[in-house]
Amino acid sequence: MRITYACPACHATATRDGVESLPALECPACGTKVAVPSDAFAAGTPPRLRRCLVCPSTELFVRKDFPQRVGLGIVVAGLAASCVAWAFRELVITFGILFGTALVDVVLYLVMPDCLSCYRCGARYRGAGGGFGGFDLETHEKHRQQAARLRAGAHHGP
Numbered sequence: 001m002r003i004t005y006a007c008p009a010c011h012a013t014a015t016r017d018g019v020e021s022l023p024a025l026e027c028p029a030c031g032t033k034v035a036v037p038s039d040a041f042a043a044g045t046p047p048r049l050r051r052c053l054v055c056p057s058t059e060l061f062v063r064k065d066f067p068q069r070v071g072l073g074i075v076v077a078g079l080a081a082s083c084v085a086w087a088f089r090e091l092v093i094t095f096g097i098l099f100g101t102a103l104v105d106v107v108l109y110l111v112m113p114d115c116l117s118c119y120r121c122g123a124r125y126r127g128a129g130g131g132f133g134g135f136d137l138e139t140h141e142k143h144r145q146q147a148a149r150l151r152a153g154a155h156h157g158p
Ligand SMILES: [Zn+2]
Pocket: 007, 008, 009, 010, 011, 012, 027, 028, 029, 030, 031, 032
């Protein structure tokens, strides 16, 4: 299982492989260690993630492990190519390119594996197994408001 998370101390993005056998996550930038909770994994092969290892919230959601930059790059490249074809009055090729790039995007999205993401801290897990649902706006709002309250509390004191 691989985790990609933002270090709570220095906010650097860290990636760790094989987290199910690690006692703690160590930040490669500042060395801060986040202990992995002992109940973080459900037994099985492969072990299934039960809670976020960083915050450690139990609310995670399934999303596609699709790099948005790649998707956007394909669309932009397709648009540029279709503009060139359009300039040469190649109507069929123009629409062929537009349709083709849309299709490539859809196919890429379908073949991309799922990953888990934490509502609270945004950590992402690859190969973490099932047991969680898709994105839920209400849960997202709850965590967003909690974070806002925490910030306000830290500011004014208890
Ligand atoms: Zn760090």
